[in-house]
Amino acid sequence: MDFALSTDRQDLADAERAWLQKHDPILERRPSIDDGPAAVSSTMRRHVTEAGYAGLLTKEVGATNVDLLVLVEAHGWAGSPVPLAEVAIAVGLLETMGHRAWEAAAAGDEIVIPVRPPTSGRLDAEQVGDGLRIRGTTAPATGLVDADRIVLVAQTADGGDVVAVIPVRDVEIRVRDTLDLLRSWAVVDIDVSIAAEHWASMPTGTVGTVTDQLATFRAVDALGCADRLLGLAVEYAGQRAQFDKPIGSFQAVKHHLANMALAVEASRSTLWAAALALDGDDATVRARAVSSAVAFACQSASDVAQLALQVHGGIGFTWEHDVHLMIRRIKVDELLDGSVDDHRRRIVDLQVVAAD
Structure with a gap:
């Protein structure tokens, strides 16, 4: 396979690195590094909103995972706390399921973070009438301390794939201590019933x-x-x-x-x-x-x-x-x-x- 970044993608990567170099996330993090988990600053959040990065993977924008890759690499290079990939993936899921929050999330008015079952284990997801009952603890995810909603992907007992949208106030977010001092990491303890309009069955896989x-x-x-x-x-x-x-x-x-x-x-x-x-x-x-x-x-x-x-x-x-x-x-x-x-x-x- 012969592949190279297009000029537009290279320009996008260069521009993002230049912005991050000017607004150095590590320099910004240094004064509070002993005070608790890293949070996304108002400057970083405004940048993501103005650039429209949250909606990259929506059909409306039409960008690809390769486009997202060059941006995520730039944020890794800079030591940024912004969960750029997570937000873009979550917004794409919101659009696919037709949830009413997807436009606000794509515009950057809300931060949404995807969570999934732990690598060794599963979440209990059971359809009850038109609703969905979910219990368990998710795999660790970054950006949860800044999130307004979580977008949960899971499988029901019969093997069906589902996506549920849950406000962070309805779950317990437990911040985890890790080696990483530049990002926040947390798990979500879930024991909730989801109304019909906040979850959807998704294609297998x-x-x-x-x-x-x-x-x-x-x-x-x-x-x-x-x-x-x-x-x-x-x-x-x-x-x-x-x-x-x-x-x-x-x-x-x-x-x-x-x-x-x-x-x-x-x-x-x-x-x-x-x-x-x-x-x-x-x-x-x-x-x-x-x-x-x-x-x-x-x-x-x-x-x-x-x-x-x-x-x-x-x-x-x-x-x-x-x-x-x-x-x-x-x-x-x-x-x-x-x-x-x-x-x-x-x-x-x-x-x-x-x-x-």
Whole structure:
């Protein structure tokens, strides 16, 4: 497959990185980093609203998962707390189910976050008359502390896929402590009955599609972090001197930087393929492309993080440097929405099925 970003997509990515560089999320986060989970600032929220990013995946806008990918990578690179992929996915679901809140959410008047069943377990969803009864605890999600509504995807006991829209006041959001200091993470404890107008049956495979989307964009975020670490390492290697020479002139450091660059570029290519598969109609191709990309990109981002730390040496361990913040974020991306091992196992399972 021969694919490259269009000029419009590259311009979009460049413009977003330039805006994020000007409104540095990490610099904004530093003064409150010990005070609690990261929240989306009014400046960030206004930017997302004015740019129209929340409605990217709606039919009205007509953008694709590839378009969303370049933006999510930029926010990962900047260490942004904005749950851009999550919001776009949730708004797309609202439009598909025909919920009245989708236009307000697409306009940025509300923040909606998608939640799904835990990786090892399920939510109890049962239709009762015209309503839906839901009990259980969701998988961790980012952005819930800023959300006005959650958009829950789940399967009923008979295997049907459903989507339900729930105001955050009707559920309990439990913030979780994680290594990640740049985003908020939480789970949702649910025990509610949903009226008929706030839930809908969805096509078979909807839960799987949303799960694959979340996993892909989690890996895209890790890619953005890895790209930032690569840039920091190259810059530091050109400035730090030993024996009156920049350490970047030493062969061992050159190899580290080259390996980091290779990992970043290869990960980007695999994730482009995953995003294209998400925009396609073949569930098997999508599953294989997503798990292959996520497993490779998350492992590669972790490798880049370790090499970046080696290049920086002792300065990389300090609280004041941004290196540790990006490494922490990568480690969380590596584990949530399916770990590297989970996705490798899925690839094997898909191969076994194909062989049969």
